[in-house]
Amino acid sequence: MLHLPILRWGVPYRSVNQVVTPHFRTREPFVSMSQANIGLIRRDLLLQGEKRARLQKIPYADLVAMAGRAAEYFLNGTLPLDPMSGTTQSPQEYLEQVSATTGSPHSNVKRNMLKVHGVLSKVEEVLAGLTRGMDLRVLDEGYGSVNGQMLSFFARGDAMGVVLPSNSPGVHSLWAPATVLKMPLVLKPGSAEPWTPLRMIHAWVKAGAPADAFAYYPTDHAGGNEILRSTGRGMVFGDVGSTKKWKADGRVEVHGPGYSKVVIGPDLADQWEQYIDVIAESISNNGGRACVNASGVWVTRHADAIAEALAKKLATMSPRAADDPAAVLAPFADSETGRRISGVIDGDMVTDGAEGTDSAFAQDVSAMVRGPGRVVTAHGGTYVLPTIVRCAASHPLANREFLFPYASVVQVKAEELPDCLGPSLVVTCISNDPAFRARFAASPSVDRLNFGPMSTTQIGWDQPHEGNLFEHLYCRRAVQRLA
Amino acid sequence: MSVAAPEIEKSRATLDAWVRELMQWHFNPDTGCPFWLQWAEKAGWEPRREIKTYADLDRFGLFQDEWLRGGPVRRWVPKAYKDRPIYTFETGGSTGVPKSRVNIDDFRIDYENYSATLPDDKFPKGADWLMVGPSGPRRLRLAIEHLAQHRGGMCFMVDLDPRWVIKLIKMGEMDMMELYKRHVIDQALTLLKAHDSIKCLFTTPKLLEALCERVSLKKAGITGVFCGGTEMTPQFHRFAVEELMEGAHFAPTYGNTLMGLGPSKAPTPADNWAIIYYPPAPRAMIEVVDPDDPWKLVEYGTTGRTRLTTLTKEFFMPRFLERDECERERPCEQYPWDGVRNVRPFSRFQKTVVEGVY
Numbered sequence: 001m002l003h004l005p006i007l008r009w010g011v012p013y014r015s016v017n018q019v020v021t022p023h024f025r026t027r028e029p030f031v032s033m034s035q036a037n038i039g040l041i042r043r044d045l046l047l048q049g050e051k052r053a054r055l056q057k058i059p060y061a062d063l064v065a066m067a068g069r070a071a072e073y074f075l076n077g078t079l080p081l082d083p084m085s086g087t088t089q090s091p092q093e094y095l096e097q098v099s100a101t102t103g104s105p106h107s108n109v110k111r112n113m114l115k116v117h118g119v120l121s122k123v124e125e126v127l128a129g130l131t132r133g134m135d136l137r138v139l140d141e142g143y144g145s146v147n148g149q150m151l152s153f154f155a156r157g158d159a160m161g162v163v164l165p166s167n168s169p170g171v172h173s174l175w176a177p178a179t180v181l182k183m184p185l186v187l188k189p190g191s192a193e194p195w196t197p198l199r200m201i202h203a204w205v206k207a208g209a210p211a212d213a214f215a216y217y218p219t220d221h222a223g224g225n226e227i228l229r230s231t232g233r234g235m236v237f238g239d240v241g242s243t244k245k246w247k248a249d250g251r252v253e254v255h256g257p258g259y260s261k262v263v264i265g266p267d268l269a270d271q272w273e274q275y276i277d278v279i280a281e282s283i284s285n286n287g288g289r290a291c292v293n294a295s296g297v298w299v300t301r302h303a304d305a306i307a308e309a310l311a312k313k314l315a316t317m318s319p320r321a322a323d324d325p326a327a328v329l330a331p332f333a334d335s336e337t338g339r340r341i342s343g344v345i346d347g348d349m350v351t352d353g354a355e356g357t358d359s360a361f362a363q364d365v366s367a368m369v370r371g372p373g374r375v376v377t378a379h380g381g382t383y384v385l386p387t388i389v390r391c392a393a394s395h396p397l398a399n400r401e402f403l404f405p406y407a408s409v410v411q412v413k414a415e416e417l418p419d420c421l422g423p424s425l426v427v428t429c430i431s432n433d434p435a436f437r438a439r440f441a442a443s444p445s446v447d448r449l450n451f452g453p454m455s456t457t458q459i460g461w462d463q464p465h466e467g468n469l470f471e472h473l474y475c476r477r478a479v480q481r482l483a
Numbered sequence: 484m485s486v487a488a489p490e491i492e493k494s495r496a497t498l499d500a501w502v503r504e505l506m507q508w509h510f511n512p513d514t515g516c517p518f519w520l521q522w523a524e525k526a527g528w529e530p531r532r533e534i535k536t537y538a539d540l541d542r543f544g545l546f547q548d549e550w551l552r553g554g555p556v557r558r559w560v561p562k563a564y565k566d567r568p569i570y571t572f573e574t575g576g577s578t579g580v581p582k583s584r585v586n587i588d589d590f591r592i593d594y595e596n597y598s599a600t601l602p603d604d605k606f607p608k609g610a611d612w613l614m615v616g617p618s619g620p621r622r623l624r625l626a627i628e629h630l631a632q633h634r635g636g637m638c639f640m641v642d643l644d645p646r647w648v649i650k651l652i653k654m655g656e657m658d659m660m661e662l663y664k665r666h667v668i669d670q671a672l673t674l675l676k677a678h679d680s681i682k683c684l685f686t687t688p689k690l691l692e693a694l695c696e697r698v699s700l701k702k703a704g705i706t707g708v709f710c711g712g713t714e715m716t717p718q719f720h721r722f723a724v725e726e727l728m729e730g731a732h733f734a735p736t737y738g739n740t741l742m743g744l745g746p747s748k749a750p751t752p753a754d755n756w757a758i759i760y761y762p763p764a765p766r767a768m769i770e771v772v773d774p775d776d777p778w779k780l781v782e783y784g785t786t787g788r789t790r791l792t793t794l795t796k797e798f799f800m801p802r803f804l805e806r807d808e809c810e811r812e813r814p815c816e817q818y819p820w821d822g823v824r825n826v827r828p829f830s831r832f833q834k835t836v837v838e839g840v841y
Contacts (some may be wrong), residue, residue, distance in 0.1 A: 016756045017718040037718045039692035043726065046696060229657065245655060 002031040002097075003082050004194050006218065007201065008044050009051055009184075010211025012083045019218070021192060024103040024333035025380035031101065033194055036217040038226050044215060045230045048159040051184040055213045060137045062208075063180045064124055069207035070200070071120035075113060079202040094199055101192045102166060103381055105320065105327030108287055112170040115459070116200065119173040123180050129460070130177075130470040139182055143479050152479035157232015157251070159184040159215075160473060163224040164197060165237035166190030166333075167289045167403055171255065172197060173459075174469070175235055179204060179213060183473050186215040186231050188224045192333050228252055233473055253467045257401040258291030258425030260456045261298055263440075265431025266414040269301040273309065275430055275453050279407075280313045282428060282456040284386060287330035288405030292426050292448075294456045295401040296408050298393075303411035307390040311369040314386035314405055319378035329405070331381025338382045341402050342374045345387065348396045362391035365409070393420055418443045426456040490819040494764065498820070499536040501765040501794060506534045509799045514563040518550070519799060521558075537768070540792060545777060546803040551582035551741075559585045561797060572622035572740045581620070584740050589766075589797045590622045593743040594630040596763055597736070600746040601634075605732035606707035609635040610682035615671045615690050616712055618642045622740055623712070627685045630709075639681060641670040643690065668693050675703045687712035688719055691727060701729035711736040711744075714827050717756035724750075736760070737826055741800060742767045742791050748815055748822065757825050761818035768792045769823050771811035774831065777804055783813050788829055805829075 001020070005012040015034035023030040073079060081089040089097070091113075098109045119126055127136055134151070138144040143152035160183050162175050167190070178185055187197045201214040217223060221242070228234040234252035236243050246252040262279050264272055282294035299306055320327035332338035349362050366387045367374070376383050386405035389397050398408045399422050412420050418427065418440050428450040429440045440449055450456065509515045510523050510530045523530055534540065551559075556571050564587050572590075573581040612631035618624030618640065631638035651660040671694055675681060684705050686694065691710055694700075700708070708731050710723070715735050724733050737760040738744035745760040745767075762769040771787040773779040781787035789807045793800040808829045812822035 015718050016721050017716060035718070037716065037722055039719065040722050042692065042696060225657070229661070
């Protein structure tokens with residue numbers, strides 16, 4: 001069986017405590033992960049200042065060059081997996097291993113692999129987007145002159161702790177630029193997706209980065225919390241329950257459910273058929289598991305027809321073998337999870353709303369198209385089939401997010417938009433009406449805004465995503481110097 | 484090292500003889516406590532006559548947790564000791580009203596017996612001790628102090644209130660918990676700096692980690708660490724020995740107010756850092772039973788629930804199901820009776836118990 005070690009500032013460590021993750025299909029033990037105890041984590045993190053000081057000495061330009069090489073190694077290289085046993089990992093093995101423990105089709109894994117590669121290879125472009133084009137060589141000295149203006153920045157912490165999810169390898173692109181920003185990383189991988197962060201670390205090290213800029217601790221929830229408590233800056237991914245305790249802690253950037261949406265404005269409402277493909281892509285890309293996947297389609301007219309068209313389009317997506325290039329849907333590594341999610345939807349279809357009122361209205365349109373069976377077993381995995389629910393804005397299913405292609409279709413009055421949407425990570429606003437667009441641009445509830453028929457999952461490298469990593473890690477100070 | 488069958492039989496004979504002696508003591512109206520005398524009256528059978536061996540104690544059925552919660556606590560005082568100074572000690576209180584156990588000399592006897600297992604070169608006779616851990620209503624405070632005195636030293640004390648720590652955790656006040664831990668460790672550091680005579684330390688796993696984040700045990704002059712109070716994992720065991728001790732002796736123990744104190748077997752490579760404890764037979768026995776059938780011992784190496792029987796003249800508690808699970812361990816040369824491996828909270832209760840906080 002494969003083994004993944006802890007990396008204690010780059011040094012592999014095999015723990016007595018191991019947790020085994022099975023293959024999602026066979027349920028046979030697939031990989032054993034060394035688990036870090038809290039005391040070990042705390043003791044290692046006493047050294048984070050020293051580790052940052054070392055990284056600080058490497059010029060920004062060198063780190064950018066390393067990121068470029070790391071991108072190539074990540075995508076194409078054979079890298080260490082367990083240096084203690086000599087086990088290595090080829091790109092194909094990486095695809096198969098991620099798929100084996102998460103259920104994601106190879107095509108999804110490959111897409112996310114390219115996403116990580118993209119961020120690392122275009123890291124200057126990404127950082128330019130975060131800093132409005134500022135020359136980040138200013139970080140080498142901590143101060144300098146940019147466009148004739150004195151600037152100075154100081155790091156808000158000595159390391160960034162990141163508690164990672166198991167559901168989507170694409171999220172790793174969010175923290176990937178931290179090394180170029182001279183910030184040591186302390187990573188807690190998701191129990192089902194330990195592969196990507198480990199591969200990224202080894203790619204960086206092969207590219208010339210100091211191994212001791214990276215700590216990698218497979219651990220339990222308490223260990224993850226300790227990482228976030230003990231590092232100056234943090235990022236946490238998870239559901240509402242697991243992330244809510246960090247909401248009030250400004251040191252930690254919380255990435256919970258996205259509640260992303262597609263909106264068709266009243267001016268283009270009658271042309272809805274043109275947008276079905278891009279809406280379906282927004283819902284289903286990456287198996288519907290990312291926070292940028294649309295989970296709601298909000299329109300001012302034709303909601304019934306739109307729901308039916310989407311249901312028909314998504315019904316063409318059927319479970320396929322993991323290595324089928326056309327596979328979109330991802331099975332659940334734990335079959336019970338899939339059944340439980342489907343049960344939640346069925347439970348919420350029956351609400352407390354008075355019969356005949358808006359709040360009681362919800363209809364599983366997909367069930368009418370493909371039949372009522374939402375959970376199926378195929379290719380040795382359990383899948384939840386894409387589901388479109390037509391419901392009222394006040395219905396509990398109107399603003400929900402699940403780990404599979406799911407979306408509500410909601411019809412509201414134009415003047416209620418965007419206030420009725422609630423917090424939304426991404427909104428694709430399909431409208432040519434400047435006044436309608438302006439309301440979205442002014443909304444504090446919309447984090448990322450796409451104008452035009454663009455998938456919610458399409459990421460611009462030069463745009464910040466759910467917080468600005470540079471501003472999260474650095475603070476500007478006033479600086480003056482006598483000539 | 485495995486132990487020869489005659490040694491096991493000998494220890495069993497000693498245990499059976501001790502059980503018979505205790506039955507004469509606890510069920511004699513001149514010496515026994517009100518609780519057991521009244522129990523025997525209602526039971527309708529005579530333990531003094533009918534209990535001949537340790538195995539016969541099954542006739543008492545399972546000892547009920549509730550019997551030790553609330554009063555009157557004096558119903559547990561053996562008549563023979565009614566004029567002696569009586570201590571009442573409480574369990575941690577992680578689950579409702581704490582259980583109480585009366586004590587006269589048991590804690591002294593237990594810790595004197597335990598003292599004999601400590602290496603003198605690492606826990607030098609005459610050296611002073613520092614105790615950093617829960618005191619208050621627990622016997623630990625007096626017990627550690629007595630251990631230090633028994634070995635010719637004095638004991639410096641830093642208190643910790645575990646019930647407040649549990650409350651902080653339940654309230655999600657983790658920052659406050661860290662501050663409290665820091666407050667405790669600050670006091671320990673002050674004492675270590677002020678008293679070169681301190682060579683021996685008692686503390687809990689989490690406090691040991693916290694202390695070692697602030698000070699090198701070697702530089703502080705600590706040569707022996709007696710650690711207990713909460714669960715210890717094999718990984719913690721390894722971490723403590725390899726990274727915290729710096730040459731000091733690490734003595735993990737399993738103990739509680741109801742049992743007394745169980746020393747650990749010296750680790751061997753084959754144990755892979757498992758912590759293997761042995762009860763202080765014949766004064767207490769721990770057995771590992773089927774969680775669904777508390778009368779059936781599991782096989783060696785198999786996981787089960789711990790069942791405790793305490794057998795002292797001050798306290799008789801047969802067949803009490805603990806809130807722990809572990810693997811059953813074979814007798815060894817030093818301890819020719821059953822032991823327990825890797826004791827941890829009983830998994831079926833884990834969602835409801837806040838444990839391992841201090």
